[in-house]
Amino acid sequence: MAEHAVWSSPATEPSGEDVNAVTTAVLTASRLLVAISARSLAAVEERVTLPQFRMLVVLASRPRMKLVTLAEQLAVNPSTAMRMVERLVAAGLVDRRVNPESRREILLRLTDAGAQIVDEVTARRREEIAAIVAAMAPGQRAGLIAALQAFTEAGGEPALGEPVYDTLTLGWQ
């Protein structure tokens, strides 16, 4: 549709076409990953909303989190996190208690039920990806690992300083 400019990088490589083709391949693969993610969530989306699931994922990554930290991880306002926590506590998915070390803070963590939801989605996602990988010719798998590692390394760490927040809700760590 829109004419995509070709980002040839004169200073580095003359292989603008090359880069462009790889970029397209990455975008195409991303689409599949997004679809996988959406499917992996289907099983739980009648129990929790997407924002709630993201909150569970963050809490799964680190127990004994206080509210402001949780809000930061989710990149939402503390008041938003507050009300979500209230609902999740009411739903029996999160446990909230005052931090005895510092009584102005609260400590949050998943209940078993909350942890189970996260595990369910995580496992489902891994299964889906594993199934796809298993469908690939064995010889191609090694190439995929090497290629993805190179890509991930070239991408480096997410933006410095900014909170690495996870728009989708992909919670594996």
Next chain:
Amino acid sequence: MAEHAVWSSPATEPSGEDVNAVTTAVLTASRLLVAISARSLAAVEERVTLPQFRMLVVLASRPRMKLVTLAEQLAVNPSTAMRMVERLVAAGLVDRRVNPESRREILLRLTDAGAQIVDEVTARRREEIAAIVAAMAPGQRAGLIAALQAFTEAGGEPALGEPVYDTLTLGWQ
């Protein structure tokens, strides 16, 4: 944390470990892609919300869409789509008019301003990915293309029947 079972597929390959390693590589790369996506949206998120952006993306993919179709593409209730459309029309990002061919339908399409927002994010995302690809050793790029194509093919089309909706908001098509 949780012990991940190893999905060896006895009927096909004995390479369960192999599959597992590839799966992990895929998940790691996905994380980077999610971060890229989040950053590419930063520039517009003061003008539109994430759901609104997703709506713009869908409208960009096909002009003259009617409301129910739009709602289906977004996997939301028509009433939800309706109200979102109202806001986007008010914001000057979407154009809404009665279909002269069938007066019970409305035809929706992006305004120039709406299209510009989509283009902006799409271009930004491509640029970010291209920059990463450019940082890879040229020799690795060909491998990445081949590997990703194999992966995408093995993944096949998204779930049959279900609407392919895009949880994240990655709108390239």
Next chain:
DNA sequence: CATAAATGATGGCATAGTGCAATAGTTCGC
């Protein structure tokens, strides 16, 4: 130690996003 400053949790208010159910206008099949 006493008091100001900083931290953290909450609540009030307004807006956006969602789904379900009901309603009203159009079009289609017979």
Next chain:
DNA sequence: GCGAACTATTGCACTATGCCATCATTTATG
């Protein structure tokens, strides 16, 4: 011509969000 089917739209309820104000607790400072 009429009822069925399709569309848009609205009412209602609830979740998600941000900004700002308030109250409790802890920390820093004189």
